[in-house]
Amino acid sequence: xxxxxxxxxxxxxxxxxxxxxxxxxxxxxxxxxxxxxxxxxxxxxxxxxxxxxxxxxxxxxxxxxxxxxxxxxxxxxxxxxxxxxxxxxxxxxxxxxxxxxxxxxxxxxxxxxxxxxxxxxxxxxx
Numbered sequence: 663x664x665x666x667x668x669x670x671x672x673x674x675x676x677x678x679x680x681x682x683x684x685x686x687x688x689x690x691x692x693x694x695x696x697x698x699x700x701x702x703x704x705x706x707x708x709x710x711x712x713x714x715x716x717x718x719x720x721x722x723x724x725x726x727x728x729x730x731x732x733x734x735x736x737x738x739x740x741x742x743x744x745x746x747x748x749x750x751x752x753x754x755x756x757x758x759x760x761x762x763x764x765x766x767x768x769x770x771x772x773x774x775x776x777x778x779x780x781x782x783x784x785x786x787x788x
Contacts, residue, residue, distance in 0.1 A: 687737070697756035707755065708720070711731070741760075
């Protein structure tokens, strides 16, 4: 572990909490499109999204949307408030399309390491 940390491969240590056990039983994936791309809308959105703790992940993407978010909430009403009230009020947001997760088929934080060579000092065991 110390060698991995010294090599810069460990970003941080965390505890993986059970969202359902903490009352966060609703999860959604939301797709955000900005009204335009030439101004400060992207920077404003990215700064604002960092202040919404229910947004676990925010990815800037290429394609139909500009951002993909993973959101957790206590219930559908709280999700609606997070999405409709907070996200739509961010300057530059044009549209939001959300999908509520019905069940989790696979969730992992483990990175695939099979592409790394043994000579690099990283074991193929995980």
